[in-house]
Amino acid sequence: MHRDRIKSAERKKKLSFQRICQLAFAVLINGYMAGFLKGKIFTGSSKAICVPVLNCYSCPGALGACPIGSLQAALGGPKRHFPFYVLGTIMLFGVVLGRVVCGLVCPFGLLQDLLYKIPIKKITVSKKIDRPMRYLKYLVLIALVLLPLFFAGQTGIAPPYFCKYICPAGTLGGGIPHLLANETLRKAAGVLFGWKTIVLVLILVFSVLIHRPFCRYLCPLGAFYSLFHRFSFYQMHLDKTLCINCKKCEHSCPMGVEVTKNINSPECIRCGKCKSVCPVHAISAGMKEKESKRTDE
Template sequence: MPGVHWNRIKQKRKISFQRKIQFISAAVFNGYGAGFVKGKIYTGGSKAVCVPLLNCYSCPGALGACPVGSLQTALGARHHFPFYVLGTMMLFGILLGRLICGLLCPFGLVQDLMHKIPVPKWSVPKKIDRPMRYLKYVVLLSTVILLPALVVTKTGITPPYFCKYICPAGTLGGGIPQMIANPALRNLAGMLFSWKVLVLLLILLLSMFIHRPFCRYLCPLGAFYALFNRFAFYQMSLNERKCTGCKKCERSCPMAVEITREINSSECIRCGKCKAVCPEGAISLGFLLKNSKPYGDYRAYGTRSRRR
């Protein structure tokens, strides 16, 4: 029947809540459309405000300041304790945790879309995956905090090492659009730009095979928010009475979180995929959940008999 067929097509094309929010967020935080045409960046007062996500302030559309870039500037160029930037990052972290990574970050959206490309998907072995996840904390501590704060250059201004050598979001959102729109900048591009494009391409390529490799292993902002994920006001909860231990949630989790063991893991990006697939409706997300536990519920299932 044509109607049934059409319904199936419509169902397949349905855009998830997460994807809608991701697109809206990318458009809102990069809402200065004229910048893309003119090759200029927005210079209004809203750029004094740090946005919660990794969004380069040199992106032609950016309406706010990147917290990671601002943190490096405060430490490396101004050499003072970054009260304002750190306070802003902590506020976002304690309110939302890594919900920002899952729903708001434009580079997360880019990685999600790359992962949609139909190629064989890789499951990273735990032996490699677990230690690699600590790499993002090393990136945060070294390139964002210690190097800008401690390295002294002749000019007295320490470069933002993460932005300069790693940040793929800056290359994609700032570097490439600026190069396209500004012939003068194009002439200045050299080895450093080639290196940054190479890093970006590698991450995009990996994203096709592994879900969100940058968020898992490299993102310093994700690492910072991960510190707050267990205690943030926005939490997840697993109802142990409803959970049957089928582990459908764990198989669907893009960040490979052991949901039945540790639902509020620092690696969880709150994308809500586990909630969507749970046949028992045992998972809930929201602010100030009554029964949420920071280290998850280790007795989520299979131990009800032990409790009795």
């Protein structure tokens, strides 16, 4: 009993580590607080650096650039070129950390995590629906790259399709604060803003019912990181010689990963919940390649 209580306390401690990371990064990435008051965006040189997460650069607090927005600007802009800088940045994060950034850094992931904490009956998405739906984010990623190449306007500049029609982080972090602070923008808001607000509200409502629906089904950055996940330096390890097959890890996984079958699934956001609930400490994570007893392939 006492041991259980200690374990539960430990678990809470580890979960709060994730939350602390998420909160710290959310503040760090959106640290220009004066921007929210003035309704203006930060214009310092740090905006030349892409942050590793979906965080709109038009958010008044944003100190860095959004990689997805920058990627679309490079692909659909007047100069149209191969986006070496942006691609290099996200590939670097992908190969070093994989989707750790989704689990520990992304502010929109934090928001979804908090919404899922609302005590209401949750929806369990059946595997038949869930599995094919997970490929949607790859489609979004492909469309994001291809659309600007083929569907440019008369000026030859393609709009950032994902930002314009889908991105909920842009509506929440950029659109709403700007509209609250700026009357001219409020007057200019029309059908597009209405559409984006509907998308945002739908994603937020589903976040209460399903854990991280945007990360699971729509996020193009998560899809990009998923491609590098298997090769990333940071890996999860399952020692099957210790595993007692209690499946506690799988029940606790927010992304519905079959931990005992494929612990380094592209869907894993490496939040560490499986590790914290494992009663026999069969799960570990780190940059080091485990030579012995590693059975996580």
